[in-house]
Amino acid sequence: xxxxxxxxxxxxxxxxxxxxxxxxxxxxxxxxxxxxxxxxxxxxxxxxxxxxxxxxxxxxxxxxxxxxxxxxxxxxxxxxxxxxxxxxxxxxxxxxxxxxxxxxxxxxxxxxxxxxxxxxxxxxxxxxxxxxxxxxxxxxxxxxxxxxxxxxxxxxxxxxxxxxxxxxxxxxxxxxxxxxxxxxxxxxxxxxxxxxxxxxxxxxxxxxxxxxxxxxxxxxxxxxxxxxxxxxxxxxxxxxxxxxxxxxxxxxxxxxxxxxxxxxxxxxxxxxxxxxxxxxxxxxxxx
Amino acid sequence: xxxxxxxxxxxxxxxxxxxxxxxxxxxxxxxxxxxxxxxxxxxxxxxxxxxxxxxxxxxxxxxxxxxxxxxxxxxxxxxxxxxxxxxxxxxxxxxxxxxxxxxxxxxxxxxxxxxxxxxxxxxxxxxxxxxxxxxxxxxxxxxxxxxxxxxxxxxxxxxxxxxxxxxxxxxxxxxxxxxxxxxxxxxxxxxxxxxxxxxxxxxxxxxxxxxxxxxxxxxxxxxxxxxxxxxxxxxxxxxxxxxxxxxxxxxxxxxxxxxxxx
Numbered sequence: 024x025x026x027x028x029x030x031x032x033x034x035x036x037x038x039x040x041x042x043x044x045x046x047x048x049x050x051x052x053x054x055x056x057x058x059x060x061x062x063x064x065x066x067x068x069x070x071x072x073x074x075x076x077x078x079x080x081x082x083x084x085x086x087x088x089x090x091x092x093x094x095x096x097x098x099x100x101x102x103x104x105x106x107x108x109x110x111x112x113x114x115x116x117x118x119x120x121x122x123x124x125x126x127x128x129x130x131x132x133x134x135x136x137x138x139x140x141x142x143x144x145x146x147x148x149x150x151x152x153x154x155x156x157x158x159x160x161x162x163x164x165x166x167x168x169x170x171x172x173x174x175x176x177x178x179x180x181x182x183x184x185x186x187x188x189x190x191x192x193x194x195x196x197x198x199x200x201x202x203x204x205x206x207x208x209x210x211x212x213x214x215x216x217x218x219x220x221x222x223x224x225x226x227x228x229x230x231x232x233x234x235x236x237x238x239x240x241x242x243x244x245x246x247x248x249x250x251x252x253x254x255x256x257x258x259x260x261x262x263x264x265x266x267x268x269x270x271x272x273x274x275x276x277x278x279x280x281x282x283x284x285x286x287x288x289x290x291x292x293x294x295x296x297x298x299x300x301x302x303x304x305x306x307x308x309x310x
Numbered sequence: 311x312x313x314x315x316x317x318x319x320x321x322x323x324x325x326x327x328x329x330x331x332x333x334x335x336x337x338x339x340x341x342x343x344x345x346x347x348x349x350x351x352x353x354x355x356x357x358x359x360x361x362x363x364x365x366x367x368x369x370x371x372x373x374x375x376x377x378x379x380x381x382x383x384x385x386x387x388x389x390x391x392x393x394x395x396x397x398x399x400x401x402x403x404x405x406x407x408x409x410x411x412x413x414x415x416x417x418x419x420x421x422x423x424x425x426x427x428x429x430x431x432x433x434x435x436x437x438x439x440x441x442x443x444x445x446x447x448x449x450x451x452x453x454x455x456x457x458x459x460x461x462x463x464x465x466x467x468x469x470x471x472x473x474x475x476x477x478x479x480x481x482x483x484x485x486x487x488x489x490x491x492x493x494x495x496x497x498x499x500x501x502x503x504x505x506x507x508x509x510x511x512x513x514x515x516x517x518x519x520x521x522x523x524x525x526x527x528x529x530x531x532x533x534x535x536x537x538x539x540x541x542x543x544x545x546x547x548x549x550x551x552x553x554x555x556x557x558x559x560x561x562x563x564x565x566x567x568x569x570x571x572x
Binding site for chain 2: 207226
């Protein structure tokens, strides 16, 4: 129903007299929601099912050895046999990725807000940021083990490094992309710089920030996995690494499957938060 | 209207850029606006109308000369929230509902001694949007958005209202309705003795709304002529058909042809 409302609103632009008689009671959204879920989920589920069936058939027909490629059914069996193991290892990876994402995003947003205030700050901070960006993180990952030991810290650090740059650049563009008339309005009221930032720059930057979040959240999972390869005692990265060495393809693929699940889950979560927070933005008006 | 000088613009020059080819936007502007007076500034694009309005509102400093509002610089008036602005772009914050947008000027730059604010919901009623307080800007038409901007500009009880082609982006039918809406609000209890400086392209709009129309000529922007409009208030739609009104528009058109064509 919210989509319906905004579409009417857009159409009403420029027609002063298409006033509605106040807020109409919004009918139950459950039906709409279900219909939408079906419309969106059915094609995706179908194509996935076809892909898995083809994979399964290929293994059967060609008699591919399980130590090369496992059949999807055997991967599912492996997951089903030990769900708690995969869930807890998945949680370890998720923990590192999310904490790293929060750290990287936090530092990026704070630095971008500083840079948006003065050009000289931009000129001093940006080169450092680029240095971080161009450093191959895989190359310094072993060092992080030496510095931070095993466990959580290297994961957090690498995930943070990976998400830092795209978020910072988008945040900076966002903080600068304010409506000049809104800025003039706040100036005409003697708003302080801090007020301009909180009331105008930060909300204006949200669409840019979420664009960055959407693709950097999956990156943070990659960062955590890379760290686990080099230094992990726990987590899906270590599970896959060890299983690979043992030619235990069922376990390796089960780990990959869990990682894919994590990535999809985080992506959908970001999209949902964005949809709720940015209901006012053009990107959310269309279907 | 009274003779009491409210806004005093004294020998204002505005030059953009320096060196070989500086652009002279305003040259020797002198203008006094009385308390409660409605003055329109009319002229072709690029004659410096908007620049002049921004200088009066303290958004820009003139290269030379000065502006006084009640004998004090515009920045001081800003701090006391004496200045209301309405721009061509309604510039509502899209993440705030109608009522939150109207409340915005009360929330920024909060001073302990500022108590003159108006009730936002009463202002929303006044501009005819009673049921729309909880709506968001993207759910409103352009005309409704500009009504919200109007309500917002009155919420601090400003003594000076600066309007920069506020109805310029609206269709003709809405624009006409908004002119009467503006006069109604301006003459209501919401804005006692409010002085208005109104920048426009439209001859009919200037005559209909104003006590006095200032004609500006471009390159550099100067005041070319001034025309007092002696039409009784309140002014309704029927006034546009009177001979007096037609005469004023004719004279204003002649003044524009004489001074403002490059």
